[in-house]
Amino acid sequence: MNWSTHASQRLDEAGHRSGRARRRVVELLGSADCALTALEIDRRIDSVGRASVYRTLERLEQLRLIQRVDIGGDSAGYERVDASDHHHHLVCQACGCLSPFTSEKLEDAIAAVGQSAGFALASHDVVLRGTCADCGDA
Amino acid sequence: MNWSTHASQRLDEAGHRSGRARRRVVELLGSADCALTALEIDRRIDSVGRASVYRTLERLEQLRLIQRVDIGGDSAGYERVDASDHHHHLVCQACGCLSPFTSEKLEDAIAAVGQSAGFALASHDVVLRGTCADCGDA
DNA sequence: ATCTGTGCAAATAGTTTGCATCCTC
DNA sequence: GAGGATGCAAACTATTTGCACAGAT
Numbered sequence: 001m002n003w004s005t006h007a008s009q010r011l012d013e014a015g016h017r018s019g020r021a022r023r024r025v026v027e028l029l030g031s032a033d034c035a036l037t038a039l040e041i042d043r044r045i046d047s048v049g050r051a052s053v054y055r056t057l058e059r060l061e062q063l064r065l066i067q068r069v070d071i072g073g074d075s076a077g078y079e080r081v082d083a084s085d086h087h088h089h090l091v092c093q094a095c096g097c098l099s100p101f102t103s104e105k106l107e108d109a110i111a112a113v114g115q116s117a118g119f120a121l122a123s124h125d126v127v128l129r130g131t132c133a134d135c136g137d138a
Numbered sequence: 139m140n141w142s143t144h145a146s147q148r149l150d151e152a153g154h155r156s157g158r159a160r161r162r163v164v165e166l167l168g169s170a171d172c173a174l175t176a177l178e179i180d181r182r183i184d185s186v187g188r189a190s191v192y193r194t195l196e197r198l199e200q201l202r203l204i205q206r207v208d209i210g211g212d213s214a215g216y217e218r219v220d221a222s223d224h225h226h227h228l229v230c231q232a233c234g235c236l237s238p239f240t241s242e243k244l245e246d247a248i249a250a251v252g253q254s255a256g257f258a259l260a261s262h263d264v265v266l267r268g269t270c271a272d273c274g275d276a
Numbered sequence: 277a278t279c280t281g282t283g284c285a286a287a288t289a290g291t292t293t294g295c296a297t298c299c300t301c
Numbered sequence: 302g303a304g305g306a307t308g309c310a311a312a313c314t315a316t317t318t319g320c321a322c323a324g325a326t
Contacts, residue, residue, distance in 0.1 A: 017325050019281045049283040070208045075315060090257050101255055106247035110266060113241050118271030119228050127263045128248060133256030155300050157306045187308035213290060
């Protein structure tokens with residue numbers, strides 16, 4: 001089952017109803033390559049109020065169907081969560097592109113930090129900034 | 139030499155002048171334990187306009203005397219940079235406290251990711267969220 | 277029929293800008 | 302004395318809230 005269907009189902013289970021705004025936002029996030037900001041989502045969808053976009057994102061985040069990604073700008077990105085697809089982001093400062101990566105070594109290091117600090121870790125964000133391969137060899 | 143003096147000196151060298159707002163902001167950042175938001179700084183300083191706080195932070199950041207820390211909320215934190223003190227942050231979701239940590243393993247893992255992705259890394263942020271030792275054993 | 281979701285518009289919060297004035301150099 | 306620094310107020314951007322109404326169950 002794809003993410004959109006899954007998300008819609010979970011929203012139903014949580015007692016939410018399905019209106020136009022919710023359908024369009026879920027559909028868009030389900031087909032997105034990477035994180036989208038609330039405003040990008042709003043721009044790409046006609047006849048849906050901006051407030052509804054934010055409210056839908058809020059519900060999706062509460063159910064952990066999407067997650068916020070802070071890439072350091074003034075607005076936050078949102079992307080769908082696949083339990084089996086934990087990853088972080090590389091941000092190219094030249095072209096603004098976002099690419100996901102995973103690293104077991106990095107996850108291990110993070111777990112070790114939490115343990116030695118006595119923190120019960122719930123989540124973590126890692127954002128690497130630099131120049132991507134395409135922009136680097138100009 | 140302490141950070142405040144150093145920062146003030148570098149601002150001078152960069153051709154900036156020293157007014158009340160700049161003095162107070164630099165002084166506060168120099169004595170801060172960890173990151174402060176622009177609004178916290180503004181609140182703690184009387185008779186200094188908010189705009190001047192932002193402008194001072196902007197200049198300090200450009201000279202790499204302070205750095206932005208995105209802890210995931212709606213506003214960003216700023217803290218002084220000591221070249222010899224690279225660290226990241228643990229955020230307690232219960233009490234909101236911020237504690238710094240360092241991990242060589244983590245830095246290594248990050249460097250490895252950048253290399254294998256063909257990214258020339260310029261900077262990176264790591265934020266771990268969870269429950270701190272104090273809040274955990276309630 | 278009921279009660280949630282939606283859209284609009286207004287309200288907020290954080291940050292930036294315009295401009296007259298102050299003050300450093 | 303000149304030009305940058307500052308403070309105030311207004312502008313802006315992202316996000317949230319109030320409210321009437323449409324629409325899902």
